[in-house]
Amino acid sequence: MGRPAVGVCGALVALFLVDAAVFRTGLYPAMLDPESTAGRVEMMRYVEMRRARSKAAQALAFGDSRMGFLPGVATAATVGRGVEFTSVAVPGTSPRSWYYQLRDLDPDARRYAAIILPVDDYDDEDRAEDPADSVVDMNYAIARLRLADLIDFTRSFPAWRERWVVLRGLIIKGTVYKDDLQGFLLAPDARRRKVRLFHDDSANWYRNFEADSRDVQGLSVDWSNWTLTPPPGATPAQEKVLRDVLLRRAVPQTGRLAEYRRQWFGRIIDRYRGGATRVFIFRLPRGPVPRPEWLVHRRSSSIREMAARPNVVLLDERCFEALERPSLFMDPLHMNRKGMDEFSRMLGEAVAGRSSHAF
Amino acid sequence: MLFNSVQYFLFFALVLLLFYNSRGTARKWILLVASYSFYAAWNWKFVPLLLTLTAIDYIAANYMNRVRPERKLLFLLMSVAANLGFLAFFKYYNFFASNVAALFGLPGTAFALGVILPLGISFHTLQSISYVVDVYRGDQEPIRSPLDYALFIAFFPQLVAGPIVRARTFFRDLYNWRPPSSEDRSAAVLLIALGLVKKMAFADHLAVVSDAYFNHLGSQAGVLTAWSASICFALQIYFDFSGYTDIAIGSAKLLGFHFPVNFNRPFLSASITELWRRWHISLSTWIRDYIYVPLASGRRGDRAIYRNLIITMTLAGLWHGASWNFVLWGAYNGVLLSVERMWRVRRRRKRAGAVVVDLHALQVVCTFLVFSMGAPFFRLASFTDAVHVLKAMFAGPPGTVLLNPWQIGLLLVSLGAAWAEERYNWFDRISKGPEWAYAAGLAAMLLCLSLFAVTDNYVPFIYFQF
Numbered sequence: 001m002g003r004p005a006v007g008v009c010g011a012l013v014a015l016f017l018v019d020a021a022v023f024r025t026g027l028y029p030a031m032l033d034p035e036s037t038a039g040r041v042e043m044m045r046y047v048e049m050r051r052a053r054s055k056a057a058q059a060l061a062f063g064d065s066r067m068g069f070l071p072g073v074a075t076a077a078t079v080g081r082g083v084e085f086t087s088v089a090v091p092g093t094s095p096r097s098w099y100y101q102l103r104d105l106d107p108d109a110r111r112y113a114a115i116i117l118p119v120d121d122y123d124d125e126d127r128a129e130d131p132a133d134s135v136v137d138m139n140y141a142i143a144r145l146r147l148a149d150l151i152d153f154t155r156s157f158p159a160w161r162e163r164w165v166v167l168r169g170l171i172i173k174g175t176v177y178k179d180d181l182q183g184f185l186l187a188p189d190a191r192r193r194k195v196r197l198f199h200d201d202s203a204n205w206y207r208n209f210e211a212d213s214r215d216v217q218g219l220s221v222d223w224s225n226w227t228l229t230p231p232p233g234a235t236p237a238q239e240k241v242l243r244d245v246l247l248r249r250a251v252p253q254t255g256r257l258a259e260y261r262r263q264w265f266g267r268i269i270d271r272y273r274g275g276a277t278r279v280f281i282f283r284l285p286r287g288p289v290p291r292p293e294w295l296v297h298r299r300s301s302s303i304r305e306m307a308a309r310p311n312v313v314l315l316d317e318r319c320f321e322a323l324e325r326p327s328l329f330m331d332p333l334h335m336n337r338k339g340m341d342e343f344s345r346m347l348g349e350a351v352a353g354r355s356s357h358a359f
Numbered sequence: 360m361l362f363n364s365v366q367y368f369l370f371f372a373l374v375l376l377l378f379y380n381s382r383g384t385a386r387k388w389i390l391l392v393a394s395y396s397f398y399a400a401w402n403w404k405f406v407p408l409l410l411t412l413t414a415i416d417y418i419a420a421n422y423m424n425r426v427r428p429e430r431k432l433l434f435l436l437m438s439v440a441a442n443l444g445f446l447a448f449f450k451y452y453n454f455f456a457s458n459v460a461a462l463f464g465l466p467g468t469a470f471a472l473g474v475i476l477p478l479g480i481s482f483h484t485l486q487s488i489s490y491v492v493d494v495y496r497g498d499q500e501p502i503r504s505p506l507d508y509a510l511f512i513a514f515f516p517q518l519v520a521g522p523i524v525r526a527r528t529f530f531r532d533l534y535n536w537r538p539p540s541s542e543d544r545s546a547a548v549l550l551i552a553l554g555l556v557k558k559m560a561f562a563d564h565l566a567v568v569s570d571a572y573f574n575h576l577g578s579q580a581g582v583l584t585a586w587s588a589s590i591c592f593a594l595q596i597y598f599d600f601s602g603y604t605d606i607a608i609g610s611a612k613l614l615g616f617h618f619p620v621n622f623n624r625p626f627l628s629a630s631i632t633e634l635w636r637r638w639h640i641s642l643s644t645w646i647r648d649y650i651y652v653p654l655a656s657g658r659r660g661d662r663a664i665y666r667n668l669i670i671t672m673t674l675a676g677l678w679h680g681a682s683w684n685f686v687l688w689g690a691y692n693g694v695l696l697s698v699e700r701m702w703r704v705r706r707r708r709k710r711a712g713a714v715v716v717d718l719h720a721l722q723v724v725c726t727f728l729v730f731s732m733g734a735p736f737f738r739l740a741s742f743t744d745a746v747h748v749l750k751a752m753f754a755g756p757p758g759t760v761l762l763n764p765w766q767i768g769l770l771l772v773s774l775g776a777a778w779a780e781e782r783y784n785w786f787d788r789i790s791k792g793p794e795w796a797y798a799a800g801l802a803a804m805l806l807c808l809s810l811f812a813v814t815d816n817y818v819p820f821i822y823f824q825f
Binding site: 015 | 541545763765797800806
């Protein structure tokens with residue numbers, strides 16, 4: 001191609017350099033919308049890195065929106081046990097993005113005495129979507145991803161279409177940040193003020209977070225007839241969500257979730273192999289009305305396999321079963337204020353209880 | 360396989376690889392197979408239709424040269440009838456049937472058939488007709504090689520939505536093929552990048568804005584709202600189609616074929632006449648050569664000119680789509696052209712010795728606004744809806760501008776780029792200039808793509824529906 005080839009190569013290099021100057025240096029990530037996917041992760045990181053730590057052993061919790069964990073409640077419930085809880089749970093995140101979050105939060109794997117990871121179930125139940133194909137993981141982790149992750153992160157997506165999107169996003173980060181950037185261009189001053197406000201106050205907001213106090217009392221499911229009785233006063237939209245979540249049909253079990261969990265939980269555990277940090281894994285309260293286990297024939301339990309590793313502590317599977325009540329949930333997936341308080345206290349005690357000899 | 364998809368670029372890279380690693384006739388076969396594969400990727404069931412039309416026109420043109428002059432017309436009519444017949448059936452049957460049904464007070468779907476419009480039929484039909492008419496007129500030698508002729512019709516960069524390439528242009532390049540020069544290759548790459556920017560960073564964003572208005576008519580009232588939606592759509596058509604054309608011309612250039620310019624910054628025109636000289640040039644010139652000129656021959660006088668302009672543009676409107684709104688859109692433009700011509704003639708008569716005030720910028724703005732006024736008829740299927748928008752443009756509450764500040768900023772940048780191109784010809788300068796300037800220009804386009812391209816929303820090329 002001669003001259004055009006030189007021009008194209010030059011253009012690609014220039015594009016990469018400009019993109020890197022803006023998006024890889026922290027110049028733009030500092031201006032991310034704190035309520036966007038990447039922005040939430042970055043804000044949690046900001047808060048966590050600036051948190052004044054006590055001398056107590058630090059226990060860091062990950063999770064998505066279902067992780068109704070209030071670190072303040074857990075710490076208060078375990079006063080005198082020498083553990084301080086903290087959380088970087090962000091709605092929508094998954095083990096893959098947790099790994100990259102953790103890698104930058106704790107670069108030399110010595111900052112935390114305990115890493116707390118929630119799972120839906122110890123057995124592997126494949127759902128309709130393959131978690132490995134979730135491109136949104138890149139959006140959450142984008143500010144934490146480096147060029148060195150290019151091959152590894154891209155290969156973690158099985159489908160070629162997703163691989164292409166991820167590869168493009170990792171090389172030219174602007175393609176991932178573009179929606180956020182367009183929002184920024186719409187009102188740059190408002191964004192700057194919002195970021196400043198979140199920087200100043202979000203630590204307080206997270207600490208004093210009060211969840212919704214609604215519940216779903218009256219909800220029941222007749223599993224033999226596959227019928228659901230919604231709580232009184234439920235709107236059609238709420239009823240639909242309840243049905244979609246609780247009465248979802250099982251899909252063929254292929255083992256892809258097990259593979260995904262082995263990879264990403266495995267990596268988190270491997271980071272702390274040989275160190276003093278313990279990785280706690282537990283089953284989240286499954287919902288206001290747990291689905292019976294016989295609905296799906298689960299073929300494996302990748303989580304139980306991990307319990308054999310020396311630095312892994314698997315909490316009793318039934319530890320939080322008492323919380324699986326309509327009075328403690330605000331919808332089919334998320335705990336309400338009371339449920340979160342109770343759950344945080346119980347999780348704190350469970351971790352601190354195991355920590356007296358583990359830490 | 361859309362021009363702005365990864366699949367297209369993989370396909371195109373493979374074609375380039377095979378093309379430049381073969382010689383002579385093999386190259387033609389590669390292009391033909393690639394072209395038919397490209398077409399089949401959309402719907403293989405219409406491949407026989409394309410082959411049939413190709414065969415009819417090939418035979419008709421070749422027989423025309425062998426028979427007595429008085430029988431030439433028969434072959435011409437046969438070929439044109441076949442082309443227009445297929446076009447009429449696939450594109451206009453349901454339109455015709457619904458109007459007949461309406462005449463008899465029956466539901467619009469009473470005689471309707473589930474006809475799918477074959478991709479690109481409007482374009483390759485015009486291309487075929489121009490070829491046989493040129494052969495009939497003696498302006499073009501009939502092509503002896505069926506392979507060459509099939510390639511002319513099916514050549515993938517222009518098959519789906521033009522530009523409508525004349526036989527003499529295509530065969531000049533085919534029979535005197537030379538590898539593209541370094542400058543051509545540079546320009547081609549830049550043109551493809553520019554096309555992608557126009558489509559993905561401009562047209563697709565404008566589509567989001569105009570769709571939000573036109574798909575939910577009545578939800579947003581206001582004069583400014585209606586104007587901004589219509590302007591957005593007018594700009595969307597331009598960026599969409601001109602972006603497509605740029606990629607087509609760039610792709611062809613990389614294969615050693617030189618297609619004529621199809622859009623020449625039409626929205627910098629100071630009159631509707633100028634706009635139509637700069638807009639979809641391959642269609643405008645086709646219409647001029649094969650409809651307007653034959654209509655005008657033998658008829659003198661201003662009235663005949665105005666009538667012919669309106670007829671020609673109405674037919675052009677109908678060519679765009681089978682609906683009365685397209686007919687009206689064409690007629691509207693025909694009337695504008697006639698009125699403008701009338702005014703120009705009168706002004707010329709009065710002008711001797713008068714002081715001329717330069718109102719170029721104002722004329723450009725007015726031309727654009729007048730053109731944009733027709734956009735609702737192009738965009739909306741229903742006449743009532745189009746009239747509703749037209750009314751909203753002149754009466755009602757002020758409303759709001761639909762474009763947000765950064766979109767307006769982006770459009771101003773594009774206006775600046777168009778103006779600079781008009782004035783300084785920067786595209787050519789960059790293509791032929793030093794490598795750093797070329798790389799910087801290309802990098803700016805790629806950066807624009809990476810930050811502003813719409814990638815999470817499928818927006819088809821508008822002209823694919825024609």
